[in-house]
Amino acid sequence: MIESLSLPTNYVTKPDAITTSSGKTIRSQEMIVNMGPQHPSTHGVLRLEIVVDGEIIVDCIPHIGYLHRCFEKHTEHMTNYQQVIPYTDRMDYCSAITNEWSYALAVERMLKIEVPERVEYIRVIMAELQRIASHLIAVGTYGIDSGAFTPFLYSFIDREKILDLFEMTCGARLLYNYVWVGGVSHDLPPGFVEKAKEFVTYFRPRITMLNDLLTYNEIFVKRTANVGVLPRDVAVNYACSGPMLRGSGVNWDLRRDDPYSVYHKFEWEPQVGKGEVGTIGDCWDRHIVRMREMEQSLNIIEQALAGLPEGNVQAAVPKRIRPEPGGEYYGRTESPRGELGFYVVSDGSASPYRVKARGPAFVNLSVLPEISRGAMIADLVLIAGSVDIVLGEVDR
Amino acid sequence: MDSLYAFLSQPLVLSVLLGAIPLVFIIVYALVVLYMEMKVAAHIQDRLAYMRTGWHGVLQPFADMLKLLQKEDVVPVQADQFLFRVAPYVVFAGTYAAYAVLPFSSIYVGANLNLGVFFLIAVSSLVVAGILMAGWASNNKWAIFGGLRSAAQMISYEIPTALSIVVATMIAGSLNLQDVTRFQDGGIQNWIVFGGTLPLTQKLLILPFTLITFVILFVASVAEVNRTPFDLPEAESELVQGFNTEYSGMRFAMFYLAEYANLFLVSAVAVSLFLGGWSSPFGSFLSGPVWGIFWFVMKAMVFVFMQIWIRWTLPRLRVDQLLYTSWKVLTPWLFACIVAIGFILVA
Numbered sequence: 001m002i003e004s005l006s007l008p009t010n011y012v013t014k015p016d017a018i019t020t021s022s023g024k025t026i027r028s029q030e031m032i033v034n035m036g037p038q039h040p041s042t043h044g045v046l047r048l049e050i051v052v053d054g055e056i057i058v059d060c061i062p063h064i065g066y067l068h069r070c071f072e073k074h075t076e077h078m079t080n081y082q083q084v085i086p087y088t089d090r091m092d093y094c095s096a097i098t099n100e101w102s103y104a105l106a107v108e109r110m111l112k113i114e115v116p117e118r119v120e121y122i123r124v125i126m127a128e129l130q131r132i133a134s135h136l137i138a139v140g141t142y143g144i145d146s147g148a149f150t151p152f153l154y155s156f157i158d159r160e161k162i163l164d165l166f167e168m169t170c171g172a173r174l175l176y177n178y179v180w181v182g183g184v185s186h187d188l189p190p191g192f193v194e195k196a197k198e199f200v201t202y203f204r205p206r207i208t209m210l211n212d213l214l215t216y217n218e219i220f221v222k223r224t225a226n227v228g229v230l231p232r233d234v235a236v237n238y239a240c241s242g243p244m245l246r247g248s249g250v251n252w253d254l255r256r257d258d259p260y261s262v263y264h265k266f267e268w269e270p271q272v273g274k275g276e277v278g279t280i281g282d283c284w285d286r287h288i289v290r291m292r293e294m295e296q297s298l299n300i301i302e303q304a305l306a307g308l309p310e311g312n313v314q315a316a317v318p319k320r321i322r323p324e325p326g327g328e329y330y331g332r333t334e335s336p337r338g339e340l341g342f343y344v345v346s347d348g349s350a351s352p353y354r355v356k357a358r359g360p361a362f363v364n365l366s367v368l369p370e371i372s373r374g375a376m377i378a379d380l381v382l383i384a385g386s387v388d389i390v391l392g393e394v395d396r
Numbered sequence: 397m398d399s400l401y402a403f404l405s406q407p408l409v410l411s412v413l414l415g416a417i418p419l420v421f422i423i424v425y426a427l428v429v430l431y432m433e434m435k436v437a438a439h440i441q442d443r444l445a446y447m448r449t450g451w452h453g454v455l456q457p458f459a460d461m462l463k464l465l466q467k468e469d470v471v472p473v474q475a476d477q478f479l480f481r482v483a484p485y486v487v488f489a490g491t492y493a494a495y496a497v498l499p500f501s502s503i504y505v506g507a508n509l510n511l512g513v514f515f516l517i518a519v520s521s522l523v524v525a526g527i528l529m530a531g532w533a534s535n536n537k538w539a540i541f542g543g544l545r546s547a548a549q550m551i552s553y554e555i556p557t558a559l560s561i562v563v564a565t566m567i568a569g570s571l572n573l574q575d576v577t578r579f580q581d582g583g584i585q586n587w588i589v590f591g592g593t594l595p596l597t598q599k600l601l602i603l604p605f606t607l608i609t610f611v612i613l614f615v616a617s618v619a620e621v622n623r624t625p626f627d628l629p630e631a632e633s634e635l636v637q638g639f640n641t642e643y644s645g646m647r648f649a650m651f652y653l654a655e656y657a658n659l660f661l662v663s664a665v666a667v668s669l670f671l672g673g674w675s676s677p678f679g680s681f682l683s684g685p686v687w688g689i690f691w692f693v694m695k696a697m698v699f700v701f702m703q704i705w706i707r708w709t710l711p712r713l714r715v716d717q718l719l720y721t722s723w724k725v726l727t728p729w730l731f732a733c734i735v736a737i738g739f740i741l742v743a
Contacts, residue, residue: 150709
């Protein structure tokens with residue numbers, strides 16, 4: 001019924017000059033509008049300076065830094081490597097487990113610690129639960145961006161159940177401080193495995209329901225198909241990662257392509273965008289990649305719960321961690337947003353000499369101007385939403 | 397007592413009093429629908445909505461209204477003072493004036509105009525002017541976007557609305573809403589949506605076209621009142637609050653009231669033109685002037701409920717898709733319907 005308006009991807013305006021009867025020349029102008037930092041759909045304190053010609057976006061300049069908290073500098077003033085972990089939580093607060101894990105991975109490589117197998121399994125279970133929770137926020141808020149409010153509340157009901165599992169394990173619901181160097185802070189509590197299995201069986205039909213309600217809705221498809229198309233080469237050139245990259249059809253997932261932990265033991269498939277309703281790499285593809293990744297995460301959780309070995313949850317770690325001076329190590333994991341890495345440099349003292357975080361949301365955001373030119377204001381909201389940024393991580 | 401009676405029966409006083417009936421109705425109805433909207437939305441979304449102010453939160457709309465009443469009336473310094481202050485009342489006046497021709501019952505209609513339908517289309521256009529005024533006067537870029545979108549949208553959707561009203565008036569042969577309703581009196585089979593009181597063969601021929609027209613009228617009226625999936629003028633995720641971004645307190649409440657009044661208005665128009673207005677669906681059973689009010693309001697409330705239901709289910713269209721739907725889908729279909737119905741009526 002509804003046909004999309006096709007616009008050139010690189011739309012350039014030529015304001016028409018009109019000469020009035022009195023000899024005056026009037027020219028139509030482009031308008032600069034600030035979207036944010038206080039705006040309902042910039043997902044935090046992002047400011048998008050947009051130049052618009054009517055409703056069409058001529059240019060879009062993201063301004064960041066409203067949530068800068070000097071994370072990297074803070075890490076240099078800790079008295080212990082372990083103390084950095086609560087700070088990493090506060091970067092990507094929607095997915096704290098993967099942040100901790102990336103950092104712990106780098107430090108473990110520095111100290112050449114072998115982590116017990118039970119720890120690896122617990123970490124995988126937690127990270128995949130976290131991925132579902134994070135994708136639920138992404139998908140739910142994406143519904144709001146497109147004007148549908150109800151999917152948001154449905155996904156929050158489900159996310160609540162995951163947070164209950166986290167609370168049961170370590171007491172915290174958002175910022176866990178759970179993954180420690182060499183292990184995890186608490187073993188899984190009694191009853192966790194049953195509850196997690198219950199969640200897996202409960203959640204599968206909910207994904208189908210969310211798909212029926214939002215993903216395959218005619219209006220939603222018309223709004224997101226062929227909008228904000230990110231071509232394969234542009235995605236690679238901008239170093240996009242996560243669903244952003246996979247949505248463009250690049251089959252790249254660190255869990256498979258740079259294997260860490262025990263992911264190689266499980267059967268699962270990275271999901272890529274196939275352009276089912278439009279072009280490969282459009283907003284709908286990024287959305288469906290997230291939806292399908294949740295199913296894959298359920299598969300991984302199921303297998304990890306079944307194969308969970310007994311054992312210790314903490315490797316032997318020296319009380320004061322003092323890595324070799326001059327050691328430079330990089331730990332990266334596939335966070336829900338993409339490649340999240342910590343580059344840790346040691347000078348032999350008790351705290352890191354330098355920690356550099358490679359945040360996927362920050363890198364993915366950099367491609368936003370490229371894919372939003374020529375779109376309409378309503379599209380920009382959806383494009384920015386499909387990038388799935390968390391400002392805590394963009395600004396650090 | 398006699399002097400009071402004499403005073404009340406003066407024509408001017410009487411007309412003012414009768415004219416105030418819709419206002420009282422709008423306010424009471426707005427409180428009910430406010431409550432209904434929140435509760436329906438909540439149950440669609442698997443939650444409870446307010447439960448603490450009174451039994452199941454029934455007092456919450458009153459609390460909300462009190463809150464809005466006592467809020468500071470902020471007028472931005474850079475705003476166009478006069479237009480900014482007057483815009484909410486223009487919007488409300490447009491809607492309220494249209495209530496004059498609504499036949500609530502066989503004995504109550506504010507003004508029994510022979511050009512009732514025409515008057516209705518004309519005065520409800522005033523709403524667009526008010527919204528444009530609000531958007532422009534706010535001196536806020538998002539508000540201007542909202543105002544302009546709203547103008548484009550309401551003007552576009554007035555065409556299908558007006559055309560589907562034409563269909564009903566063609567069949568009933570009158571522009572007077574009271575007469576159109578009376579034409580359909582006598583039970584569900586006489587409603588214009590099912591072909592009206594025409595001979596059986598004509599009725600069967602006309603039936604598909606009246607059904608299509610009715611569906612189009614419903615879609616167009618959802619767009620007329622700026623509700624999801626056509627809520628672009630106040631699209632929260634895009635335009636913050638659209639044309640009423642800068643409004644607060646009582647002025648904001650006026651917009652709100654006008655929106656809900658408009659919601660009932662479009663439903664009531666659809667009901668009186670196509671669904672028999674105040675007439676009982678069971679012929680003479682439960683009919684009469686008082687039952688008339690009941691049927692009229694209940695039929696309209698079904699539509700209000702459907703609009704709420706749609707609002708909490710669907711995403712929003714983009715502005716070009718919205719205009720496309722109006723100009724390239726609804727309007728051509730309606731032209732086809734008008735031509736077909738015209739032929740059937742003449743033949």
